Amino acid sequence: PERGVPLLAVEKARKQFGGLVAVNDVSFTVKAGEIVGLIGPNGAGKSTTFNLLTGVLPATTGEITLAGERIERSSARAIARRGVARTFQHVKLARQMTVLENVALGAHLRGRAGVVAAMLRLDRADETRLLGEATRQLDRVGLAAHLHKPATSLALGQQRVAEIARALCLDPQLLLLDEPAAGLRFAEKQQLAALLARLRDEGVSILLVEHDMDFVMKLTDHIVVLDFGKKIAEGPPATIAADPAVLEAYLGG
Numbered sequence: 001p002e003r004g005v006p007l008l009a010v011e012k013a014r015k016q017f018g019g020l021v022a023v024n025d026v027s028f029t030v031k032a033g034e035i036v037g038l039i040g041p042n043g044a045g046k047s048t049t050f051n052l053l054t055g056v057l058p059a060t061t062g063e064i065t066l067a068g069e070r071i072e073r074s075s076a077r078a079i080a081r082r083g084v085a086r087t088f089q090h091v092k093l094a095r096q097m098t099v100l101e102n103v104a105l106g107a108h109l110r111g112r113a114g115v116v117a118a119m120l121r122l123d124r125a126d127e128t129r130l131l132g133e134a135t136r137q138l139d140r141v142g143l144a145a146h147l148h149k150p151a152t153s154l155a156l157g158q159q160r161v162a163e164i165a166r167a168l169c170l171d172p173q174l175l176l177l178d179e180p181a182a183g184l185r186f187a188e189k190q191q192l193a194a195l196l197a198r199l200r201d202e203g204v205s206i207l208l209v210e211h212d213m214d215f216v217m218k219l220t221d222h223i224v225v226l227d228f229g230k231k232i233a234e235g236p237p238a239t240i241a242a243d244p245a246v247l248e249a250y251l252g253g
């Protein structure tokens with residue numbers, strides 16, 4: 001979709017685990033070309049929201065629309081194919097493989113049933129195509145010099161960026177990032193922020209969960225705040241930073 005047009009529309013999404021309402025009728029929109037922050041204290045429902053958006057968990061009620069198509073009943077695989085890619089809070093790179101192999105294999109496995117089955121079905125042409133795409137995406141994120149190093153020899157910041165390259169192999173319209181800046185050094189955070197801003201400018205919309213407020217405030221175009229499953233505020237960073245309800249949620253306990 002064109003810049004500024006709603007890409008993802010979440011309408012009264014609800015997820016109950018027995019009596020616990022983890023996501024309580026939450027609505028928000030990610031417009032094409034935006035970086036949106038999803039913030040809130042621990043237990044607020046951020047990860048559960050990501051799981052609803054990626055089809056990992058079915059919503060109890062509510063509507064989720066991606067580029068005009070309803071996806072709240074779609075499988076994780078179908079949603080991935082429609083261009084929603086994610087990274088996880090904890091780095092998931094296989095230590096015995098190179099950066100390139102990790103990114104290529106991750107791209108291949110996305111949405112597939114089993115690792116072994118997927119590997120057995122990988123013929124020579126697939127392999128060449130995957131390695132080519134992985135190389136292209138690693139180059140795009142600035143890791144071209146590290147293709148053949150063991151994945152875990154990279155600094156944490158570079159490993160996070162490699163995971164983003166893996167997600168980019170899907171050619172996503174929307175990238176969901178779960179705490180991409182956690183544990184990174186200041187310089188790494190600055191590099192990551194610059195990369196995400198560039199990806200946005202290249203047309204990848206981003207929804208990110210992040211606890212580092214400085215990172216969120218500087219990078220995002222719009223922020224959605226959850227607390228105990230409910231959306232308590234949303235708006236541009238400057239408004240959110242000064243919102244009494246947001247301060248209360250973080251400080252009030």
Ligand code: ADP
Binds near residue numbers: 046049
């Ligand atoms: P956040 O990511 O904002 O810290 P979560 O989405 O992980 O919050 O959790 C929201 C609430 O839902 C918490 O109270 C958590 O304990 C609960 N919860 C999350 N996943 C499950 C689950 N699979 N079963 C039961 N309760 C869950």
Ligand code: MG
Binds near residue numbers: 046047048
């Ligand atoms: Mg979480």
